[in-house]
Amino acid sequence: MSEVVETMEPGANEIDFSRVDRARLIEALARVLPPGCLLYDQEDLRPYECDGLSAYRQMPMVVALPETEAQAAAVLGVCSEQGVPVVARGAGTGLSGGALPHAHGVLLSLARFKKIVRMDPVARLAIVQPGVRNLAISEAAARHGLYYAPDPSSQIACTIGGNVAENSGGVHCLKYGLTVHNVLRVRGLTIDGEVVEFGSHALDAPGYDLLALMHGSEGMLAVITEVTVKLTPKPQLAQCVMASFDDVVTAGNAVAAVIAAGIIPAGLEMMDQPATAAVEQFVHAGYNLEAAAILLCESDGTPEEVSEEVGRIRAVLEESGASEIRVSRDEAERLKFWAGRKAAFPAAGRLSADYYCMDGTIPRKRLGEMLEAIQGMEKKYGLRCINVFHAGDGNMHPLILFDANVPGELDRAEAFGADILELSVSLGGTITGEHGVGVEKINQMCSQFSAAERTAFFRIKAAFDPDGLLNPGKAIPTLNRCAEYGKLHVHDGQLPHADLERF
Amino acid sequence: MDAVISGWVERIRQAAAEGSALEIRGGGSKRFYGQAPQGEVLDTREHAGIVAYEPTELVVTVRSGTPLDELEAVLHEKGQFLAFEPPRFGAATAGGCVAAGLAGPRRQAVGGVRDFLLGVQLIDGRGDLLNFGGRVMKNVAGYDVSRLVAGSLGTLALLTEVSLKVLPRPVAETTLRFEMDQRAALLRLNEWGGQPLPVSASFWHDGLLTLRLSGAGAAVDAAVVRLGGERLEEDEATALWLAVREQRHSFFSGDGPLWRLALPSDAAPVDLPGVTAIEWGGAQRWLRSEFEAKQIREVAAAAGGHAVLFRGGDKAIGVFQPLAGPLAAIHRRLKNAFDPAAVFGRGRLYPDL
Ligand SMILES: Cc1cc2nc3c(=O)[nH]c(=O)nc-3n(C[C@H](O)[C@H](O)[C@H](O)COP(=O)(O)OP(=O)(O)OC[C@H]3O[C@@H](n4cnc5c(N)ncnc54)[C@H](O)[C@@H]3O)c2cc1C
Numbered sequence: 001m002s003e004v005v006e007t008m009e010p011g012a013n014e015i016d017f018s019r020v021d022r023a024r025l026i027e028a029l030a031r032v033l034p035p036g037c038l039l040y041d042q043e044d045l046r047p048y049e050c051d052g053l054s055a056y057r058q059m060p061m062v063v064a065l066p067e068t069e070a071q072a073a074a075v076l077g078v079c080s081e082q083g084v085p086v087v088a089r090g091a092g093t094g095l096s097g098g099a100l101p102h103a104h105g106v107l108l109s110l111a112r113f114k115k116i117v118r119m120d121p122v123a124r125l126a127i128v129q130p131g132v133r134n135l136a137i138s139e140a141a142a143r144h145g146l147y148y149a150p151d152p153s154s155q156i157a158c159t160i161g162g163n164v165a166e167n168s169g170g171v172h173c174l175k176y177g178l179t180v181h182n183v184l185r186v187r188g189l190t191i192d193g194e195v196v197e198f199g200s201h202a203l204d205a206p207g208y209d210l211l212a213l214m215h216g217s218e219g220m221l222a223v224i225t226e227v228t229v230k231l232t233p234k235p236q237l238a239q240c241v242m243a244s245f246d247d248v249v250t251a252g253n254a255v256a257a258v259i260a261a262g263i264i265p266a267g268l269e270m271m272d273q274p275a276t277a278a279v280e281q282f283v284h285a286g287y288n289l290e291a292a293a294i295l296l297c298e299s300d301g302t303p304e305e306v307s308e309e310v311g312r313i314r315a316v317l318e319e320s321g322a323s324e325i326r327v328s329r330d331e332a333e334r335l336k337f338w339a340g341r342k343a344a345f346p347a348a349g350r351l352s353a354d355y356y357c358m359d360g361t362i363p364r365k366r367l368g369e370m371l372e373a374i375q376g377m378e379k380k381y382g383l384r385c386i387n388v389f390h391a392g393d394g395n396m397h398p399l400i401l402f403d404a405n406v407p408g409e410l411d412r413a414e415a416f417g418a419d420i421l422e423l424s425v426s427l428g429g430t431i432t433g434e435h436g437v438g439v440e441k442i443n444q445m446c447s448q449f450s451a452a453e454r455t456a457f458f459r460i461k462a463a464f465d466p467d468g469l470l471n472p473g474k475a476i477p478t479l480n481r482c483a484e485y486g487k488l489h490v491h492d493g494q495l496p497h498a499d500l501e502r503f
Numbered sequence: 504m505d506a507v508i509s510g511w512v513e514r515i516r517q518a519a520a521e522g523s524a525l526e527i528r529g530g531g532s533k534r535f536y537g538q539a540p541q542g543e544v545l546d547t548r549e550h551a552g553i554v555a556y557e558p559t560e561l562v563v564t565v566r567s568g569t570p571l572d573e574l575e576a577v578l579h580e581k582g583q584f585l586a587f588e589p590p591r592f593g594a595a596t597a598g599g600c601v602a603a604g605l606a607g608p609r610r611q612a613v614g615g616v617r618d619f620l621l622g623v624q625l626i627d628g629r630g631d632l633l634n635f636g637g638r639v640m641k642n643v644a645g646y647d648v649s650r651l652v653a654g655s656l657g658t659l660a661l662l663t664e665v666s667l668k669v670l671p672r673p674v675a676e677t678t679l680r681f682e683m684d685q686r687a688a689l690l691r692l693n694e695w696g697g698q699p700l701p702v703s704a705s706f707w708h709d710g711l712l713t714l715r716l717s718g719a720g721a722a723v724d725a726a727v728v729r730l731g732g733e734r735l736e737e738d739e740a741t742a743l744w745l746a747v748r749e750q751r752h753s754f755f756s757g758d759g760p761l762w763r764l765a766l767p768s769d770a771a772p773v774d775l776p777g778v779t780a781i782e783w784g785g786a787q788r789w790l791r792s793e794f795e796a797k798q799i800r801e802v803a804a805a806a807g808g809h810a811v812l813f814r815g816g817d818k819a820i821g822v823f824q825p826l827a828g829p830l831a832a833i834h835r836r837l838k839n840a841f842d843p844a845a846v847f848g849r850g851r852l853y854p855d856l
Binding site: 123124166167194196197206209213259361365431432443457 | 533557558560561562582600604610612614615617618627629631633635637638639641642643644645650651654655660663670671672674693694696697698699718719720721722724725765766768769783787807809811823824825826828829830834836837839840852853
């Protein structure tokens with residue numbers, strides 16, 4: 001296939017927005033927003049300068065905090081008229097810099113869209129505004145015996161709008177699916193400020209599946225103003241099996257054996273020894289610290305179902321060489337088993353001044369290989385890495401520990417991360433399972449996709465946003481950027497990223 | 504590059520240059536579906552076979568021309584299946600199954616084609632061979648082009664390979680039958696849907712509600728005790744669900760127009776003349792009716808869904824519900840992004856795509 005793409009194609013070059021007129025923008029926005037909904041003083045902008053990936057910081061030109069869909073539409077109208085970039089933001093917990101502001105743009109916060117519009121226990125759905133927190137939906141549905149299944153670890157804080165934009169997952173996605181499997185309808189605004197609906201309250205909608213396309217689109221196609229999520233009946237009981245293993249490869253094989261036995265557990269997570277050691281200090285989950293790896297395998301359903309499944313899980317894990325198996329005896333113990341897994345990120349934060357969370361997904365059978373390679377990289381870069389992952393889906397979260405104040409460690413951590421991502425691609429996987437590309441993994445997109453594929457992405461974007469105003473510079477690298485990266489990449493994996501402000 | 508693929512690339516480029524159309528066809532089993540096909544046939548069956556299948560990864564990658572029967576037989580040997588239960592309606596292929604986007608009785612319980620599609624390889628209307636998605640469960644690198652082509656009826660690109668998530672076959676399965684009218688059936692189905700019950704399919708017609716339970720033995724047994732009803736013999740149950748999936752059930756016989764209404768599961772019984780059957784817990788309603796298309800569409804839209812003229816009738820009125828708001832323009836631009844010369848599936852979905 002030809003790698004040559006016509007220069008007229010969208011996505012050949014970065015768009016230059018330096019001519020945006022700040023005074024004119026503020027004046028126009030002030031006309032469409034009520035007082036208190038527009039920020040432009042440096043001090044007021046500061047809280048928005050980064051998302052969960054705080055290594056990347058950029059002050060926006062202004063922050064708009066509309067309170068209604070009509071106001072949000074008016075903001076977009078101003079931006080499209082004046083050619084101003086727009087970055088949507090939910091809670092700002094994203095880990096790939098997706099909500100990183102644009103220096104010449106509007107940061108459009110959906111934080112004030114906090115209403116649960118309708119809870120419908122009969123149809124098992126909830127209509128919510130995009131700024132509603134993930135956990136708030138389950139809390140509101142609880143009295144009907146229902147919940148919203150996808151449960152990112154950040155669920156106390158992250159918003160449903162952000163979840164759709166990233167297609168977020170959680171520990172229970174193996175059985176219950178990702179965000180895309182649990183959303184029926186998304187209402188949004190095009191860059192012109194027109195209302196558009198994707199999907200419906202039926203199980204499908206006419207035409208192309210634009211609802212699916214919205215998932216994981218990182219705020220680059222439309223601004224989400226309302227989401228209808230599916231609610232799931234709460235299982236009567238959940239029980240967790242914790243198994244210890246003497247080496248990681250055996251643990252990896254045990255994961256495959258569980259699946260091979262025809263079991264789809266509600267959750268199937270792995271932690272390596274450095275990870276269990278790190279969390280045990282803080283949460284005392286009772287993990288076996290001698291074990292090279294532990295698996296947490298959850299079963300949920302009716303009491304009869306759970307007892308049958310736990311028996312089967314136990315048998316498979318024993319046969320797969322587990323050195324110790326414990327089954328949670330009650331809800332308190334089950335939560336204790338999970339507490340360690342859920343505390344992995346904070347524990348890493350306490351162990352080390354900084355950590356860098358990776359998100360590659362690989363075929364399960366390559367887990368052992370990946371872990372061995374990571375051990376090699378720890379030596380190569382002189383940095384420690386602890387591993388927690390959604391083993392059931394092969395989605396790994398290596399946490400690279402470093403100290404940004406030690407000269408050189410930042411760059412080494414980044415190069416370490418880039419190595420992991422490139423290896424994920426070559427093992428038949430992907431650079432991101434659930435955290436998104438954002439600005440963080442944009443260079444690795446050049447390894448995962450050909451120029452023709454990346455051009456196809458830009459054409460899709462242009463079908464929604466012809467002038468490229470929605471979240472420009474994220475997720476899909478321009479052809480020129482990849483040409484640069486490719487050239488530099490040959491020089492022994494040293495990644496200078498000259499054009500990006502770093503750490 | 505594979506000789507078949509490079510042949511196709513050539514053909515597509517030539518068609519684009521000449522401004523002619525191609526009808527992508529697998530087994531031709533869904534040829535009845537959508538607006539009338541146009542253009543010269545491009546038969547995908549010369550590109551067949553399983554590329555990769557690893558049961559413990561729960562993923563199978565197949566060439567688009569692979570017969571669905573063949574694929575399912577291979578999965579069956581390993582105790583796995585395509586959980587969305589795609590209908591055959593004849594000699595269906597894997598690529599056609601994805602492009603048609605039709606799912607069977609298990610749709611409400613587990614999801615549709617798009618929910619099991621992990622990745623695709625395709626040739627776009629410029630003749631570029633492209634890969635999107637992959638063979639892993641979670642992947643958010645780039646836009647989700649795979650799911651976009653599910654159900655696109657061969658109007659965006661020629662699929663050459665698809666990667667599908669597969670699941671273990673349920674350990675236990677039981678089918679129950681209840682006598683009740685449509686209103687009661689809809690109430691019941693929605694009530695059960697809100698409880699942790701292993702319902703995997705439902706079919707209501709002519710005063711009979713049939714319910715399939717699938718899952719762990721203990722869960723199915725407990726549900727049977729709770730729900731009551733009359734238990735069907737295994738053979739009879741298997742035959743029934745197959746007949747529903749393949750539309751060989753007596754409800755589907757006859758030549759009158761067959762409408763498919765996709766509605767919110769709890770929508771009231773549709774007030775339209777004709778005979779009705781209900782699937783997917785109330786979310787899919789079949790209507791045999793000579794009634795006016797416009798009014799059927801209005802009723803469906805008012806209930807929060809849409810109507811498809813699935814079989815028979817006069818296609819001139821439009822098989823699919825017209826697109827609302829800015830959607831029509833987005834569709835045209837997306838079509839143009841993938842297939843600027845309109846080589847593929849001309850007019851199959853909408854006249855201007
Ligand atoms: C401690 C921690 C644990 C985490 N655990 C998980 C996990 O288990 N699984 C997981 O998948 N992720 C996890 N994340 C990542 C993050 O929480 C998710 O990506 C989340 O969905 C982001 O939601 P947000 O509201 O914070 O979005 P933001 O960070 O504000 O934005 C994320 C992206 O969505 C876009 N966006 C936001 N709102 C809208 C809107 N209304 N319309 C259009 N675009 C919009 C933004 O432009 C940006 O591109 C974790 C993060 C942290 C800090």
